Amino acid sequence: MQFIDLLSQKDRIRTSLLHRIESILDSGHFIMGPEVTELESRLASYVGSRYCVSCSSGTDALLMPLMAKGIGPGDAVITTPFTFVATAEVISLAGATPVFVDVCPDTFNINPELIGRAVEEAVARGLKPKAIIPVDLFGQPADYTRIEAVAEDYKLWILEDAAQSFGGSFNGQKAGGFGLAGATSFFPAKPLGCYGDGGAIFTDDEELDTVLRSIRVHGSGVDKYSNDRIGINGRLDSIQAVVLLEKLTIFDEELEVRQRIADFYSNRLQHRVAVPRIQEHYTSAWAQYSVLAASFEEREQLMQALQKEGIPSMIYYKIPLHLQKAYASLGYQAGEFPVSEDLSSRIFALPMHPYLKDEEIERICAVLLA
Numbered sequence: 229m230q231f232i233d234l235l236s237q238k239d240r241i242r243t244s245l246l247h248r249i250e251s252i253l254d255s256g257h258f259i260m261g262p263e264v265t266e267l268e269s270r271l272a273s274y275v276g277s278r279y280c281v282s283c284s285s286g287t288d289a290l291l292m293p294l295m296a297k298g299i300g301p302g303d304a305v306i307t308t309p310f311t312f313v314a315t316a317e318v319i320s321l322a323g324a325t326p327v328f329v330d331v332c333p334d335t336f337n338i339n340p341e342l343i344g345r346a347v348e349e350a351v352a353r354g355l356k357p358k359a360i361i362p363v364d365l366f367g368q369p370a371d372y373t374r375i376e377a378v379a380e381d382y383k384l385w386i387l388e389d390a391a392q393s394f395g396g397s398f399n400g401q402k403a404g405g406f407g408l409a410g411a412t413s414f415f416p417a418k419p420l421g422c423y424g425d426g427g428a429i430f431t432d433d434e435e436l437d438t439v440l441r442s443i444r445v446h447g448s449g450v451d452k453y454s455n456d457r458i459g460i461n462g463r464l465d466s467i468q469a470v471v472l473l474e475k476l477t478i479f480d481e482e483l484e485v486r487q488r489i490a491d492f493y494s495n496r497l498q499h500r501v502a503v504p505r506i507q508e509h510y511t512s513a514w515a516q517y518s519v520l521a522a523s524f525e526e527r528e529q530l531m532q533a534l535q536k537e538g539i540p541s542m543i544y545y546k547i548p549l550h551l552q553k554a555y556a557s558l559g560y561q562a563g564e565f566p567v568s569e570d571l572s573s574r575i576f577a578l579p580m581h582p583y584l585k586d587e588e589i590e591r592i593c594a595v596l597l598a
């Protein structure tokens with residue numbers, strides 16, 4: 229059994245995709261060809277944003293807006309310690325300081341109630357809080373109504389980490405469309421993934437869009453060889469663009485199947501483990517289906533039982549970022565973010581992809597219920 233089955237999906241789009249790849253081979257426009265522009269306009273209308281800037285990965289999609297807004301040394305950027313390292317890494321790469329805020333125990337997303345105190349503590353430490361990066365963990369958007377209110381109080385701008393939530397929504401607004409900018413990832417295992425690395429940034433801000441396009445190509449000015457600012461090589465390949473265009477044709481259907489699978493799991497497992505809670509007015513892209521065991525020991529037992537039956541399971545995330553060696557210099561201690569630490573000790577993710585068969589889900593649930 230696969231944790232994520234990309235091969236069954238490939239069979240559905242293979243013929244049309246090969247046809248489009250062949251056109252690229254014949255055109256010779258391998259990077260930033262017309263397919264990239266076509267993709268950007270499709271993605272912008274999907275999310276409902278004015279602009280979409282595609283780029284080379286979800287990490288660059290987070291880094292580029294920080295660069296565009298001049299985030300640097302002495303600045304503090306708020307995020308959570310219960311996320312993939314890239315969320316905090318980009319803050320450090322920009323030269324700023326990540327300031328962590330614990331997550332809610334039921335949604336695993338940033339707890340808006342704790343943001344104000346973290347901002348004030350950052351100011352007391354001599355930092356200048358500038359922005360907040362809420363993460364839409366496992367596919368469910370964060371609580372943007374409350375986050376926007378706090379952000380306004382403290383004059384922070386919001387960069388949505390929608391790496392896992394592309395396709396999810398809150399109050400009818402698609403993920404990627406919150407805050408000043410939203411960043412997503414097209415890493416192959418993501419709900420919408422390409423066949424390599426890729427990412428995209430969404431914004432309604434015309435000036436930001438212009439600066440992002442410059443940063444994407446080494447800070448280019450009128451052309452690539454006049455450089456107005458420091459940038460990166462953040463371009464998307466034409467072949468990845470057509471992979472995404474083809475996958476977009478079946479994406480909404482896949483999202484519906486993911487939801488059906490999540491419901492199936494939750495109905496069967498709700499009395500055995502803590503199942504994910506999707507709040508009212510939210511939809512999840514179900515990048516992961518993560519459950520909580522009663523204890524660290526029980527998680528070990530359940531994961532071992534699955535492994536014995538050839539069923540893969542994963543832990544996202546085993547070590548919260550404030551306890552990672554890479555962030556030791558920030559000076560955080562164990563116990564500072566109790567919810568993230570507790571989740572890290574009990575959480576595990578089950579196979580989740582739209583090609584999971586009912587018999588397979590039954591078999592997974594049977595092992596956990598035994």
Ligand SMILES: Cc1ncc(COP(=O)(O)O)c(C=O)c1O
Binds near residue numbers: 286311363
């Ligand atoms: C929450 C989160 N942020 C950022 C990233 C970075 O995306 P990428 O791997 O495309 O650079 C990921 C991807 O794994 C992620 O899960």
